Amino acid sequence: MTAISPGPLAESASSAAIDEDAVDALLTAEEFAAEFDENRDDVKLYAEYRRLAAEQAAVRRVATLVARGVGPLEVFGAVAEEMRRCVPADTAGLWRYETDGEITIVAAAAHPAALAKWPLGMRTPVEGNTIAALVQRSGRPARIDSYKNVAAPIAARVRAVGVYAAVGVPIIVDGRVWGLAAVGSAQPGPMPADTEVRIGRFAELIATAVVAGYRDQQKRQLLAEGSQRSNLIDALLEGRAFDEWGLRDVASQLRLPINGPFVVIAAHVPTVGDEPLPEIESKLRGIDIFSAWRLLPDLQVGIVHVASDRKLDMAVALLSRLTTVRVGVSAAFEDLRDTPRALHVARVMLRGPTDSTSSVAVFDGSILATAAVSAPEAMIQTVGAALDGFSHLPDEEREMLFDTFRVWQDNDASVSGAAEVLICHPNTVRHRLRRIEKHTGRSLSRPRDLAELCLAFEVHRRLM
16 A cells, blocks of 8 residues: 655644634534433434444544644544444545546545555546545535446446445535545445535544644745745855855845845844844835845844845835834945845944934945945054044034034035035134144145045044
8 A cells, every 4th residue: 555645735733723622513422411311211312322422532533633743644544444433334535636637545444455456645537427526516515325337437446446335525625625535335225314424524624634734834834945045145144155056046046136236234133033124025025126134133134136226215215114223235236245245334334324314324335435344443443543633622523523524525625615515604614624634633735644534534434
């Protein structure tokens, strides 16, 4: 006998999926006991009570197997055995309907000679007016009182195992006919009138087990996919070596284009486990931006494909609306193998200034900015010495001088332009610039000194 997997809907079940109240609702023996106590001398009633009690015990045995999370083949086999015993019947089995018009036997209980003629895993076309066809079409129980003149491959198989009459009920999962539970008799004549009801109780339990197994499988699949996805993102963030084909495979699995431009976005995590940008991947996808995200202990990090400056602006606007935590955005890069360098820049941007209306800081990619963030520790140490001359000044006065230099620099070293932005007299700007020269020991008229001051103020703005 060949064992097969019952299919994607029938993985091992979770104990949480078995509702004991639902199992009790399938049974009537306990309620029947009170009536029996009042009619102890009624032999027929006593026999009915014993039958219902046995059936209740059988269903509970199967429910216990499902609740323990045993393998699906074991559960299905137990159901077939219990159906055969409780009806009673000569054969019992469970089948799963396939999408190609066939049916697969997944469990059976019968004489060994009969089992050898219809082994587990055998697929048979669903044709003619057989029970399998009737149940699939109607979604309701069906019976055939004699298979003698029924024409179809399944009917021939039924006759081969010695079955004369049979009753089958659908196994309904999520509103559709997933499979068939059936019992058969080798004796001429119809099976008992209540057979449909009795095996229907087992079919309901099987449906519960199938749903539980499907949910468990989905959960395991999602966890496995999530774990694999996280590992791939980690590989990019950590700069693990990839050849061209390996990189293409990673990009494909992360649903990212192979070619840039990309940016790395890093959002500060206030508390470990918090997600400062909830559902960010799907929200970016909603504006046609592909991305892959990873939650680290201190950061939520995303590798984001920005096809144009407009897409980058849209992404930044979305980030600004979603959160008030600090968010750093790297410069654009073309090759996914440059992700670690971009992550470094995004981290640095978390420490620098942002637009006054947003908590998002976007790296501009200028030469000065790149030089400032390339080696933060060394730059801070070097710049610290260059700016020591301001250390004795009050904070407000020092920031006023630094701000004046930045505005003067941003206005192409125009005193009048800086004065207009700062809303002061040009002579005030000149006076402040002379103070900067005095405190740093550098002249704004010497190119080398000016370059050093520009870099020093850039490092201070971004890193200090």
